[in-house]
Amino acid sequence: MSGQAEFLIFGATGQQGGAVARALKAKGKVVRAFVRDPLGERAKALHGEGFELAVGDLFDPASIDRAMLGIAGVFSVQTSSPAGMVTDAEEVQHGKAIADSAVRHGVRHLVYSSGGGAGKGPTRMGHFDSKSEIEAYVRSLPIMTTITRPATFMEMLLLPGMGLPQGMFSFFMHPDQAMQMIALGDLGRMNAQILVAPDRYQGEIIELAGASVTGAGLERAFTKAAGRPIGYRRFPPALLAGNPFLNRLTELLDSGLLAGAADLQALSREFGELTSFEDWLAGPGKPLFEAALREREAEVALR
Numbered sequence: 001m002s003g004q005a006e007f008l009i010f011g012a013t014g015q016q017g018g019a020v021a022r023a024l025k026a027k028g029k030v031v032r033a034f035v036r037d038p039l040g041e042r043a044k045a046l047h048g049e050g051f052e053l054a055v056g057d058l059f060d061p062a063s064i065d066r067a068m069l070g071i072a073g074v075f076s077v078q079t080s081s082p083a084g085m086v087t088d089a090e091e092v093q094h095g096k097a098i099a100d101s102a103v104r105h106g107v108r109h110l111v112y113s114s115g116g117g118a119g120k121g122p123t124r125m126g127h128f129d130s131k132s133e134i135e136a137y138v139r140s141l142p143i144m145t146t147i148t149r150p151a152t153f154m155e156m157l158l159l160p161g162m163g164l165p166q167g168m169f170s171f172f173m174h175p176d177q178a179m180q181m182i183a184l185g186d187l188g189r190m191n192a193q194i195l196v197a198p199d200r201y202q203g204e205i206i207e208l209a210g211a212s213v214t215g216a217g218l219e220r221a222f223t224k225a226a227g228r229p230i231g232y233r234r235f236p237p238a239l240l241a242g243n244p245f246l247n248r249l250t251e252l253l254d255s256g257l258l259a260g261a262a263d264l265q266a267l268s269r270e271f272g273e274l275t276s277f278e279d280w281l282a283g284p285g286k287p288l289f290e291a292a293l294r295e296r297e298a299e300v301a302l303r
């Protein structure tokens with residue numbers, strides 16, 4: 001690897017890595033993006049934006065080693081079992097492989113992006129407990145490390161299947177129950193600030209969120225943004241009864257674990273203004289929201 005990159009970003013073709021890579025670049029940093037397929041559209045876009053590419057696969061430790069050469073700061077994130085590409089054990093294997101390689105190559109600072117459900121005891125949710133295991137491993141490393149635990153991404157709300165196009169949105173919360181969330185832009189900005197100031201953040205575990213959102217709040221925000229009524233209800237009991245995964249996540253929200261533990265005021269003091277759900281919906285989330293609403297028009301047009 002002959003480039004002059006200071007930072008290596010894993011998952012750079014994905015949501016978190018892409019946001020962190022771009023936020024670092026906006027700070028004028030030279031960034032290397034770890035990609036599996038350099039000819040894929042997202043990798044080509046990164047290359048076009050001026051990122052150095054390191055081609056590899058987390059199943060291939062030698063490729064991780066090649067990417068680490070000359071790097072001072074690493075952003076580590078792994079895909080997890082719900083996305084369908086890895087088991088929970090493979091997520092752990094990938095997280096540890098990045099950590100081991102960073103130590104072997106004398107990397108100064110490793111930022112591991114975990115999740116809000118991790119590090120607070122066993123959850124019986126595989127992709128939370130996997131992160132607890134990676135966190136413990138990262139904390140044991142003889143280099144500077146920071147663990148960030150992002151809340152649920154606001155972008156998740158606009159995935160298909162939650163009823164938005166039909167005018168009745170469903171998610172985990174009761175109408176009056178709050179859940180912390182974060183816009184990917186804020187996640188990128190916060191992790192980038194941490195990466196460029198290792199001495200300030202080393203050894204810390206930071207819960208990341210940008211807003212606290214209730215079901216009723218979603219109803220109000222979606223209705224205003226759509227210009228027509230969008231109702232809200234928690235996932236129906238029959239759906240939860242037939243879906244152990246969603247049911248366990250709902251239980252974890254009710255137990256408080258998934259509600260979020262970030263100190264929003266402290267985050268705002270440290271990282272600057274946080275993006276509220278309404279601002280996200282009117283800004284970076286607008287194209288996603290409009291696309292989600294257009295799904296309905298497409299359905300109607302096909303009838």
Ligand SMILES: NC(=O)c1ccc[n+]([C@@H]2O[C@H](COP(=O)([O-])OP(=O)(O)OC[C@H]3O[C@@H](n4cnc5c(N)ncnc54)[C@H](OP(=O)(O)O)[C@@H]3O)[C@@H](O)[C@H]2O)c1
Nearest residue numbers: 011012013014015016036057058078079080115151152153
């Ligand atoms: N969604 C949420 O609200 C939320 C909240 C907190 C934490 N999390 C956690 O966030 C993580 C996922 O982050 P994300 O949403 O940014 O991921 P994402 O958008 O799904 O992207 C996954 C990235 O991992 C790369 N990747 C997958 N398998 C790989 C391999 N074998 N070798 C190298 N790279 C590989 C993908 O590359 P390709 O482009 O080549 O596929 C892609 O860049 C999960 O662990 C999840 O549990 C999610």
